[in-house]
Amino acid sequence: MRTVFITGTAGFIGFHLAKYMLDEGFRVVGFDAMTDYYDVRIKQRRHQMLLQNPAFSCLEGRLEDMDVLHKLVKDEKPDVIVHLAAQAGVRYSLENPRAYMESNVMGTFNVMECAREFGVDHLLMASTSSVYGANENMPFVEHEKTETPLTLYAATKKANENMAHSYAHLWKIPTTMFRFFTVYGPWGRPDLALFKFVKAALAGEAIDVYNHGNMARDFTYITDLVRGIRLLVDTPPVEPETREDILPGDSLSPVAPFRVVNIGNNTKVPLMDFIKEIENSLGMEIKKNFMEMQKGDVPATWANADLLERLTGYQPETSVAQGIDNFVKWYRDYYEV
Ligand SMILES: NC(=O)c1ccc[n+]([C@@H]2O[C@H](COP(=O)([O-])OP(=O)(O)OC[C@H]3O[C@@H](n4cnc5c(N)ncnc54)[C@H](O)[C@@H]3O)[C@@H](O)[C@H]2O)c1
Numbered sequence: 001m002r003t004v005f006i007t008g009t010a011g012f013i014g015f016h017l018a019k020y021m022l023d024e025g026f027r028v029v030g031f032d033a034m035t036d037y038y039d040v041r042i043k044q045r046r047h048q049m050l051l052q053n054p055a056f057s058c059l060e061g062r063l064e065d066m067d068v069l070h071k072l073v074k075d076e077k078p079d080v081i082v083h084l085a086a087q088a089g090v091r092y093s094l095e096n097p098r099a100y101m102e103s104n105v106m107g108t109f110n111v112m113e114c115a116r117e118f119g120v121d122h123l124l125m126a127s128t129s130s131v132y133g134a135n136e137n138m139p140f141v142e143h144e145k146t147e148t149p150l151t152l153y154a155a156t157k158k159a160n161e162n163m164a165h166s167y168a169h170l171w172k173i174p175t176t177m178f179r180f181f182t183v184y185g186p187w188g189r190p191d192l193a194l195f196k197f198v199k200a201a202l203a204g205e206a207i208d209v210y211n212h213g214n215m216a217r218d219f220t221y222i223t224d225l226v227r228g229i230r231l232l233v234d235t236p237p238v239e240p241e242t243r244e245d246i247l248p249g250d251s252l253s254p255v256a257p258f259r260v261v262n263i264g265n266n267t268k269v270p271l272m273d274f275i276k277e278i279e280n281s282l283g284m285e286i287k288k289n290f291m292e293m294q295k296g297d298v299p300a301t302w303a304n305a306d307l308l309e310r311l312t313g314y315q316p317e318t319s320v321a322q323g324i325d326n327f328v329k330w331y332r333d334y335y336e337v
Contacts, residue, residue: 005078008085010043030058063107130154169256174236185222186330206287221318231312264303
């Protein structure tokens, strides 16, 4: 039985990934600080559900607490590490930038140190589409420059990519960085648009629609996303012998077993279409406050997911209409509304 150590298992993506990996026959060791960035009760519920499976165990702790993290990795000897714990959220990084430096920069450094000391077959860590920042060439391709982050959140994730590259080069740790694009689905994050829109709509309140609705996102359904991660777990990058060994379009480093991979849906959905689908699913019209663009936000994201498909055969399977329906069903059931 292979062991995977997943950080952020009480979080949205970590919870779903842990469930998926348990179903795939892995032993899963979880780790999470249960931070109060959003409602801690939903995090506790996620962990309670995972704990029903005897192949899951977890520890509550902070990534910055190296002694705790070090002991856990030493004792559990994971074959693979998937590092998802982070201070997430684009907008909150304007309010509380320090949380991002602590969790994302120091925290990720500690995870990398554990991977270096104890050795793993594959280290996989979460980056974000936000690293594409002010890039306007869409769809976004991994090997394009990402030097114009617009928020400290994006900058810490870009720093993680660079930190990881150096460790992959120096210590030959096979490392994959995922760039996720707006992930949504049941058990989703309360700070993200879909959750906020459904909550407001069911309470008869208006939703805030930024940039007067002229926004678009590459939305990724959670089950598709964790399937993509699972496929990548068994696709560790191998350092090429020569630069000619790198296939066109591959982001593989010429000097390290290191690769960056977009996990997205390959499509750009206009925000107003996304809202329309929510209205269809709820069977009601939602009141809207049209607002200016928010500081640090980008008008559009759109993933080129060709590399992921080439590496793993991955194809997204869930339509936005289906994904929103699944979320609405879960929300109504969970909150009994
Ligand atoms: N959800 C998305 O749309 C999206 C998009 C791009 C990137 N990401 C990245 O994916 C990863 C998972 O995101 P998510 O949506 O599941 O977020 P989430 O906030 O639901 O989960 C993150 C978890 O990390 C934990 N955590 C935060 N700081 C910690 C620390 N210092 N020590 C230990 N645990 C800590 C939190 O308690 C939380 O449970 C993050 O790295 C995030 O930046 C998410």
